[in-house]
Amino acid sequence: MSQAHPALREPWRSLHRQRQGASFGIWVFLASEVMFFAGALMVFGMLRLQHPAGFLAAARATDIWFGSVNTAVLLTSSLTMAVASQAAEAGLRRLALRCLGITALLGLAFLVVKGFEYRADILGGLVPGPTFRLEEPAAQLFFGFYWALTGVHAVHLTIGIVAVAGLAWRGWRGTLPLASPAFEVTALYWHLVDLVWVFLYPLLYLPGRSG
Amino acid sequence: MSEVAFDPTAPHGVHPPSYLTAGHTLRSWLTTTDHKRIAILYMLALTLFFFIGGIAAALIRLELFTPAGDLLTAEGYNRAFTLHGVIMVWFFLVPSIPVTLGNFLVPLMIGAEDMAFPRLNLLSWYIFMAAGLLAAFTILAGGVETGWTFYTPLATAFANGNVLAAAGAVFVAGFSSIATGVNLIATIHTQRAPGMTWFRLPLFVWGMYTVSIVIVLATPVLAMALLLIMAERGLGLPIFDPAHGGDPLLFQHLFWFYSHPAVYIMILPSFGVISELVTCFARRRIFGYEFMVYAMAWISIVGFLVWGHHMFVSGMSSYASLVFSFLSFVVAVPSAIKVFNWTFTFYRGEIGFAAPMLYAIGFIGLFTVGGLTGLFLASVPVDVHVTDTYFVVAHFHYIMVGGAVSAFYGGLHFWWPKITGRLYPEAWARFAAVLMFFGFAFTFTPMFLMGFLGMPRRYYSYPAEFQIWHVLASAGALLLAFAYLLPMAYLAWSLRWGRRAGDNPWQATGLEWSTTSPPPPHNFATMPRVAEGPYLYHPAETGPQHGQPEPEQKQGDHP
Ligand SMILES: [Cu+2]
Numbered sequence: 001m002s003q004a005h006p007a008l009r010e011p012w013r014s015l016h017r018q019r020q021g022a023s024f025g026i027w028v029f030l031a032s033e034v035m036f037f038a039g040a041l042m043v044f045g046m047l048r049l050q051h052p053a054g055f056l057a058a059a060r061a062t063d064i065w066f067g068s069v070n071t072a073v074l075l076t077s078s079l080t081m082a083v084a085s086q087a088a089e090a091g092l093r094r095l096a097l098r099c100l101g102i103t104a105l106l107g108l109a110f111l112v113v114k115g116f117e118y119r120a121d122i123l124g125g126l127v128p129g130p131t132f133r134l135e136e137p138a139a140q141l142f143f144g145f146y147w148a149l150t151g152v153h154a155v156h157l158t159i160g161i162v163a164v165a166g167l168a169w170r171g172w173r174g175t176l177p178l179a180s181p182a183f184e185v186t187a188l189y190w191h192l193v194d195l196v197w198v199f200l201y202p203l204l205y206l207p208g209r210s211g
Numbered sequence: 212m213s214e215v216a217f218d219p220t221a222p223h224g225v226h227p228p229s230y231l232t233a234g235h236t237l238r239s240w241l242t243t244t245d246h247k248r249i250a251i252l253y254m255l256a257l258t259l260f261f262f263i264g265g266i267a268a269a270l271i272r273l274e275l276f277t278p279a280g281d282l283l284t285a286e287g288y289n290r291a292f293t294l295h296g297v298i299m300v301w302f303f304l305v306p307s308i309p310v311t312l313g314n315f316l317v318p319l320m321i322g323a324e325d326m327a328f329p330r331l332n333l334l335s336w337y338i339f340m341a342a343g344l345l346a347a348f349t350i351l352a353g354g355v356e357t358g359w360t361f362y363t364p365l366a367t368a369f370a371n372g373n374v375l376a377a378a379g380a381v382f383v384a385g386f387s388s389i390a391t392g393v394n395l396i397a398t399i400h401t402q403r404a405p406g407m408t409w410f411r412l413p414l415f416v417w418g419m420y421t422v423s424i425v426i427v428l429a430t431p432v433l434a435m436a437l438l439l440i441m442a443e444r445g446l447g448l449p450i451f452d453p454a455h456g457g458d459p460l461l462f463q464h465l466f467w468f469y470s471h472p473a474v475y476i477m478i479l480p481s482f483g484v485i486s487e488l489v490t491c492f493a494r495r496r497i498f499g500y501e502f503m504v505y506a507m508a509w510i511s512i513v514g515f516l517v518w519g520h521h522m523f524v525s526g527m528s529s530y531a532s533l534v535f536s537f538l539s540f541v542v543a544v545p546s547a548i549k550v551f552n553w554t555f556t557f558y559r560g561e562i563g564f565a566a567p568m569l570y571a572i573g574f575i576g577l578f579t580v581g582g583l584t585g586l587f588l589a590s591v592p593v594d595v596h597v598t599d600t601y602f603v604v605a606h607f608h609y610i611m612v613g614g615a616v617s618a619f620y621g622g623l624h625f626w627w628p629k630i631t632g633r634l635y636p637e638a639w640a641r642f643a644a645v646l647m648f649f650g651f652a653f654t655f656t657p658m659f660l661m662g663f664l665g666m667p668r669r670y671y672s673y674p675a676e677f678q679i680w681h682v683l684a685s686a687g688a689l690l691l692a693f694a695y696l697l698p699m700a701y702l703a704w705s706l707r708w709g710r711r712a713g714d715n716p717w718q719a720t721g722l723e724w725s726t727t728s729p730p731p732p733h734n735f736a737t738m739p740r741v742a743e744g745p746y747l748y749h750p751a752e753t754g755p756q757h758g759q760p761e762p763e764q765k766q767g768d769h770p
Binding site: 028032033037152 | 244318325326327328329389392396401402427432435438439443447448450452455456464468
């Protein structure tokens with residue numbers, strides 16, 4: 001391994017080890033993230049067991065169109081992110097940059113759709129409090145979690161968009177070598193944010209739709 | 212100021228370049244990615260928080276000198292003990308050993324140039340300082356009265372202090388913890404020198420590794436619990452609100468899922484420190500090295516499964532209580548193994564009573580009492596009797612203060628020559644160590660007694676019959692405060708006037724002693740190679756007064 005490679009940082013002695021180490025580090029961090037969401041989902045699950053009728057009725061009040069479109073958008077973004085990461089590793093600069101750009105745009109699209117959904121929710125009386133529309137006893141509880149969980153997810157996604165856009169910018173300017181571990185690390189984080197949504201979508205949007 | 216105070220190598224040119232002389236400007240410190248300098252930055256910050264938490268403790272002990280509430284109002288007292296708990300737990304004890312000694316020593320002990328992610332290491336310090344600013348804001352804005360536990364609905368609906376700022380401070384500090392944990396795990400996995408196999412790692416490194424796993428997996432759960440509290444209080448979302456069908460018990464589950472493992476976050480690093488001290492000053496290999504490693508791993512796993520023992524009287528099902536009680540006994544076994552193994556390490560040792568060893572011996576005694584009384588609390592009938600009394604307060608202070616803080620001071624003395632290149636004054640240090648032990652015992656032993664008699668915690672006035680115990684505790688706290696301040700004075704003194712330490716003033720094993728004191732910026736002149744296990748203080752059969760060979764014991768792959 002060349003010691004003088006521009007992507008090599010202290011204290012690593014080879015780029016190969018550095019990539020391994022960075023990817024190992026982000027996996028450890030993702031384990032931490034999983035526990036972060038697991039705490040809230042555990043509480044959510046317990047409350048759903050305690051209040052099945054209220055939670056089903058509340059879930060029916062979410063807008064499944066916004067939710068489903070956003071699921072499709074985010075899953076697609078994970079595809080382009082995966083392509084970008086692999087392309088960067090293979091040294092395909094144009095493909096990597098293009099896919100990073102698309103990923104960031106899809107992430108932004110998710111946030112825009114989510115914004116319209118939030119607007120509809122607010123106008124539709126789905127904010128817990130005196131103006132809340134649903135009658136079922138635990139429906140406000142459900143929407144407490146709806147806002148908290150989708151909000152935390154949106155914050156994660158925003159961080160992801162900034163990171164991806166930063167990679168694309170630095171890659172385009174040529175200040176970040178394609179061999180940098182940053183591409184894989186960012187991709188793994190992006191996939192986790194996507195995966196969190198894969199849990200949130202069925203828990204928040206799908207219950208109560210079949211009957 | 213710091214770069215002058217920490218510069219032990221003037222006049223220049225006489226001594227090899229050290230990390231302390233690598234840069235003299237404030238900027239060189241604030242932008243450093245050297246793990247040793249970051250450890251110093253953390254040390255300065257933690258000292259400040261230790262003072263703040265200590266002042267709150269002093270207020271508490273002053274108030275409790277008399278049965279009537281005279282010094283503080285009831286509300287002021289609530290704010291004082293909350294401040295004491297929040298600052299001491301999250302801004303001193305949880306980070307204490309990992310971010311200072313761990314940061315400084317882990318790369319040195321495994322023969323690495325630096326941590327795996329040096330810039331993340333610096334970032335973690337800035338995150339910690341941001342959290343500290345939020346905590347300072349909380350204090351200046353009048354504090355918070357929820358107790359360090361932030362129980363809902365008190366924290367969400369009824370408290371009128373700065374709950375959002377306090378919870379936010381703890382939330383932000385969590386990111387710093389997680390960053391340090393990720394960094395330590397990755398460093399230990401990827402930066403070990405050639406020949407430094409897993410079972411040749413010093414036990415301090417094992418302590419850092421297991422604690423990092425607990426930090427990484429437990430801290431995010433607290434973060435989510437606090438976030439939900441903040442969402443309920445700040446945004447009005449009904450998360451735990453019983454009026455909407457929410458369940459405050461669920462918050463307690465989340466909180467203790469973190470906060471029981473947090474006890475191990477505070478004590479696992481101490482286990483590592485004590486293992487280094489005991490072996491060095493008994494001139495012995497550690498007894499049962501592999502068991503010491505497995506005991507720490509056991510604690511870090513089973514420690515996640517016992518949080519319910521904090522909720523025996525919260526209305527949890529009695530079957531759950533039974534299981535949590537049983538598991539709490541199970542998690543005590545590895546701690547007992549460690550105490551036995553340290554004790555057996557003394558056997559046939561050449562025991563010296565330097566100050567670090569006095570701290571270590573004090574640790575073993577106090578930790579044993581703290582651990583045994585933990586078993587009282589793990590059995591449901593006793594716990595029901597003493598829940599929320601001073602018995603509990605005494606128990607966890609024995610672990611966290613008698614245990615973790617003693618180990619921190621012991622480790623600080625032991626590695627002080629390596630960190631600063633100077634020796635501390637030994638007689639003063641021994642005096643401080645003994646004083647700390649007795650000051651601690653005078654402060655907290657009366658709490659066991661009055662707790663068992665029914666004195667509840669978190670009250671600012673109390674029946675006159677308890678006064679004798681409270682006066683004893685307050686008088687002991689005075690001794691204890693002196694024992695904490697004294698080392699700060701002579702350690703600061705030693706920076707300028709202490710005798711210069713050689714590379715290895717204790718004749719200790721371990722790679723950190725093979726480099727210069729203080730170490731050069733990149734730790735080692737040449738990359739170390741490791742060919743033997745830790746703590747080979749003397750080869751088998753040649754120990755002093757050893758007629759017969761050493762008892763056979765498993766210690767990794769010894770030569
Ligand atoms: Cu516990």
